[in-house]
Amino acid sequence: MDCIFCKIAAGIIPSKKAYEDDKVLAFYDLDPQAPVHILIIPKEHIESAAEINADNSAIIAHIFEAAAKIAKDLNLEKGFRIVTNCGEEGGQTVKHLHFHLLAGRMLAWPPG
Ligand code: 5GP
Ligand code: ZN
Secondary structure, eight states: OOOHHHHHHTTSSOOOEEEEOSSEEEEEOSSOSSSEEEEEEESSOOOOGGGOOTTTTHHHHHHHHHHHHHHHHTTOTTOOEEEOOOHHHHTOOSSSOOEEEEESSOOOSSOO
């Protein structure tokens, strides 16, 4: 297993968990870009958003259900942003699909 997020999902690399179920793990980013910065990942290894297809797309709905639960748990009623970076120009550094959930400050738009 050569993927850090697969290792985090398996508990081999420790993380600070925000949410977990049988399909999804959410944990706090090591290098937070906002007061709340959580990564939501499928436990199954999918490289990026570019690999989503009719066979695996149900996990995306599940991830967004998890995101809404986390937002409620953390009282993010003022708002939050969910973003996934895909590929080199998208700024993806870890090649295991993940959604950044950012909150706790006014977020700039458009992103840089
Ligand atoms: P990307 O740049 O691929 O969109 O996001 C990868 C994110 O993973 C970065 O925000 C980075 O700080 C975070 N990250 C990388 N390695 C680890 C790790 O071992 N543990 C945690 N909690 N976050 C990590
Ligand atoms: Zn992986």
